[in-house]
Amino acid sequence: MESDKALRVAVLGCGSVGSQVVRLLDEQAADLEARVGAPVELVGVAVRRLDAPREVEVPEGLLTTDALALVSRDDVDVVVEVIGGIEPARTLILAALENGASVVTANKALLAEDGPTLFEAAEKHGRDLYYEAAVAGAIPILRPLRESLAGDKVTRVLGIVNGTTNFILDKMDTAGSGFAEALEEAQELGYAEADPTADVEGFDAAAKAAILASLAFHSRVTASDVHREGISEVTAADVQSAKDMGAVVKLLAICELKDDAVAVRVHPAMIPRSHPLASVREAYNAVFVESEAAGQLMFYGPGAGGSPTASAVLGDLVTVARNARAGTRGVGESAYADRAVLPMGETRTRYHVAIDVDDRAGVLAQVALAFAEHDVSIQTVRQEGRDLDAQLVVVSHEATDAQLSATVEHLRGMEIVREVTSVMRVEGEAE
Numbered sequence: 325m326e327s328d329k330a331l332r333v334a335v336l337g338c339g340s341v342g343s344q345v346v347r348l349l350d351e352q353a354a355d356l357e358a359r360v361g362a363p364v365e366l367v368g369v370a371v372r373r374l375d376a377p378r379e380v381e382v383p384e385g386l387l388t389t390d391a392l393a394l395v396s397r398d399d400v401d402v403v404v405e406v407i408g409g410i411e412p413a414r415t416l417i418l419a420a421l422e423n424g425a426s427v428v429t430a431n432k433a434l435l436a437e438d439g440p441t442l443f444e445a446a447e448k449h450g451r452d453l454y455y456e457a458a459v460a461g462a463i464p465i466l467r468p469l470r471e472s473l474a475g476d477k478v479t480r481v482l483g484i485v486n487g488t489t490n491f492i493l494d495k496m497d498t499a500g501s502g503f504a505e506a507l508e509e510a511q512e513l514g515y516a517e518a519d520p521t522a523d524v525e526g527f528d529a530a531a532k533a534a535i536l537a538s539l540a541f542h543s544r545v546t547a548s549d550v551h552r553e554g555i556s557e558v559t560a561a562d563v564q565s566a567k568d569m570g571a572v573v574k575l576l577a578i579c580e581l582k583d584d585a586v587a588v589r590v591h592p593a594m595i596p597r598s599h600p601l602a603s604v605r606e607a608y609n610a611v612f613v614e615s616e617a618a619g620q621l622m623f624y625g626p627g628a629g630g631s632p633t634a635s636a637v638l639g640d641l642v643t644v645a646r647n648a649r650a651g652t653r654g655v656g657e658s659a660y661a662d663r664a665v666l667p668m669g670e671t672r673t674r675y676h677v678a679i680d681v682d683d684r685a686g687v688l689a690q691v692a693l694a695f696a697e698h699d700v701s702i703q704t705v706r707q708e709g710r711d712l713d714a715q716l717v718v719v720s721h722e723a724t725d726a727q728l729s730a731t732v733e734h735l736r737g738m739e740i741v742r743e744v745t746s747v748m749r750v751e752g753e754a755e
C-alpha cells in the first residue's frame with residue numbers, strides 16, 4: 325500500500341456484525357482517514373442473497389454473491405470475514421492472504437479449529453491476521469494478551485465469554501424466565517450464533533477458551549482440547565439451589581497453567597453472589613487474567629451484538645491499515661511452548677450436590693461416608709426436612725474432577741438416595 329493511497333476493504337457477510345461494520349465504515353469515514361492517514365474505502369460486500377433484508381444500506385454496486393471473486397481482486401488490501409463457520413470462511417481467508425490482502429476476522433469457530441493453518445498462511449504471505457472480535461466481542465482482551473502481557477507469565481484466565489448463555493442464565497435468575505423464551509430474546513438481539521446450539525452447548529465458549537489459552541500460554545490449544553459442557557441441562561432447580569446458598573449459575577471458561585501443562589474447560593458453575601463475575605449481567609462478558617508479575621487483571625464489557633463486535637473489527641482494521649502504511653506487520657502467532665493438555669479428570673474442582681434422601685437416622689452419616697470413600701472432604705452440608713424425605717445439599721472441598729464424579733455416581737447407586745437433583749461445580753471464593 326502506498327502512503328497516500330486509500331486502504332481498500334472488502335467485507336464478507338452482512339449479517340449482525342457485517343452490517344454494523346459497513347455502517348461504521350461509512351459513519352466514521354473521516355475519523356478513520358485521520359487515524360490511518362489515508363482514506364479507508366469499502367470496495368465490496370459479499371452476501372448470500374442480493375435481495376435479503378439488511379440492517380444497513382450498502383452503496384450501489386458494492387454487493388456481490390461471489391465472495392471468492394471479491395477476495396481475489398488485486399485491489400483489495402484488507403478482507404473482513406464476518407460470515408462465520410468453517411467453510412467457505414477458511415477457503416476465503418486463505419485465498420485473501422494468498423492474494424496479498426491482510427485479514428480481520430471475528431470467526432472463533434474457525435480459529436479454534438484450524439488457527440495454525442491461517443497463521444501459517446499469514447506468515448508465508450507476509451500479511452496480518454487480526455481477530456480481536458473473536459473473543460468477548462468489544463472487550464479488548466486478545467491484544468492485551470498478545471502485546472501488553474507479552475513480558476509476563478500468565479497463569480490463569482477465567483471468565484464469562486458467551487453473551488447468549490449469560491443472557492439466558494441471567495433471565496432465569498432474575499426474571500424467572502424460561503430457557504426457550506430467554507434464548508429467543510437473545511437471538512432477536514443479535515447475540516446468538518447462526519445455530520444457537522453453538523452457544524447453548526458451550527461450543528462457542530470452548531472455541532474462545534482455546535483462543536485465550538493459546539495466546540495466554542504460548543501453545544497451540546484447539547477446541548477439541550477443551551472440556552466442554554453447555555447450559556442445556558441447567559434446570560430451574562439448579563438456579564434455585566444456587567440462590568438458596570447465596571450463589572448464581574454462570575457458564576465459565578477456565579484456562580489454567582498447571583506446571584508445564586494446560587487445563588482448559590467450559591462448564592456451568594455456581595459462584596458466590598459477592599464474586600465480581602456474579603454481577604456480570606445480560607450479554608456482558610468479563611475476563612480475569614492472573615499473571616506472575618501483574619497479579620490480577622479484569623476486563624469487562626459487551627461481549628456480543630453487532631455494534632460492539634464491529635467496534636473490535638474496526639479497531640483491528642485501523643491497526644492493519646497503520647501497519648500497511650508503515651510497511652510492517654503486527655505480531656504473528658506465538659506458540660513456541662508445546663504444552664500438554666491435562667485431562668478433565670485430573671483437574672481440581674469443587675462440587676455442589678443436592679440429593680433427595682429418606683428422612684431417617686443415619687442417612688447423613690452414610691452420605692458423608694460416600695464422600696469419604698472417594699477421599700473427598702466436605703465443606704458444608706445443609707439439610708431441609710420434608711414430609712417423608714429430606715434434601716441434603718453438600719458442597720465439597722477441592723478434589724480431582726474424577727474423584728468428584730465418582731462420588732456422584734456412588735450416591736446415585738445408594739439405596740437411601742431417592743434422586744440426585746442437582747450437580748454443579750463451584751468456583752470462586754466470595755471477594
Ligand SMILES: NC(=O)C1=CN([C@@H]2O[C@H](COP(=O)(O)OP(=O)(O)OC[C@H]3O[C@@H](n4cnc5c(N)ncnc54)[C@H](O)[C@@H]3O)[C@@H](O)[C@H]2O)C=CC1
Pocket residue numbers: 336337338339340341342370371372373389391405406407408409412430431432433457458459461514515516517518627628629630633
Ligand atoms: N453476533 C455477535 O454477537 C458476534 C459474532 N461473532 C462472529 O462474527 C461472525 C458473524 O456473526 P453474525 O454477524 O452474528 O452472523 P450472521 O449470521 O448474522 O451473519 C453472517 C452473514 O453471512 C452471510 N453469509 C453466509 N455465507 C456466505 C457466503 N458464502 N458469502 C457471503 N455471505 C455469506 C449470511 O447470509 C449472513 O448474513 C461469526 O463468525 C460470529 O461467530 C463474533 C463476536 C460476536
Ligand SMILES: N[C@@H](CC=O)C(=O)O
Pocket residue numbers: 458459460461485486487488489515516517523528627628629
Ligand atoms: N454468540 C456469541 C457472540 C459473540 O461472540 C455470544 O453470545 O457470545
Ligand code: NA
Pocket residue numbers: 456457458459460461462463464465466636
Ligand atoms: Na474482544
